[in-house]
Amino acid sequence: MRNALLFVVLSLLATSTLFAQKANEMRKNCISLNTGMDATPATINADGAECLGFMEGWEQGVNGLHWVDNKGNDKVISLAGELTISQMSRMFVVYLDKHPEMDNKTTDFVLTKALVEAGMLALTNPPVQPVEN
Numbered sequence: 001m002r003n004a005l006l007f008v009v010l011s012l013l014a015t016s017t018l019f020a021q022k023a024n025e026m027r028k029n030c031i032s033l034n035t036g037m038d039a040t041p042a043t044i045n046a047d048g049a050e051c052l053g054f055m056e057g058w059e060q061g062v063n064g065l066h067w068v069d070n071k072g073n074d075k076v077i078s079l080a081g082e083l084t085i086s087q088m089s090r091m092f093v094v095y096l097d098k099h100p101e102m103d104n105k106t107t108d109f110v111l112t113k114a115l116v117e118a119g120m121l122a123l124t125n126p127p128v129q130p131v132e133n
Contacts, residue, residue, distance in 0.1 A: 021054075021106065021107045022103065022104055022105070022106065022107070023092075023096055023102055023103055023104070023105050023106065023107050023109075023110040024096070024103035024104065025107075026050075026051060026054060026092070026107040027092070027093055027096050027103075028047065029047040029048060029050045029051035029054075030048075030051040030055075030089040030090075030092055030093050031093055032045055032047040032048040032051065033047070033048035033049075033051040033052050033086075033089050034048075034086065034089055034090055034093065035048070051089055052085060052089075054107065055085045055088045055089055055092075055111075056085055058088075058108060058111060059079060059085065059088065062077055062079070062121075063077065063078060063079045064076060064077070064078065065077045066126065067123070069123070073125075074125075074126050075123040075124065075125065075126070076123070076124050076125070076126045077121065077122075077123060078121075078122050078123075078124050079115070079120055079121060079122075080119075080120045080122075083120050088111070088115065088120075091114045091115060091118050091120070092107075092110065092111050092114050094114070095110065095113065095114030095117065095118075096110060096114075099113075
């Protein structure tokens, strides 16, 4: 199921030019974001803002996305409800620290892998719609 989730998310997001940025390039931006957020949000520089914008856009684009699995079941991709952008950024950096072989992969691919490994992405059943008579 994890492979299917990765395939769906990455297939849908791979067309954007921003997502083509390499993970090692975004890593330094996210380190800058994390440093700025530790001080005050007012100290976030342009590099940190790029990471912040990427993480927010990625989260908004993926969370709640519907997908039909290989058995024809409708599923919804969801992020853990308590997950913050700052936490996503930190998980991304920690994942790259543990997996330097991923430096040359695209940022969206690595972020997806990081969140799947952390158990923060899930496929869930959509809410049941009431049947009208």
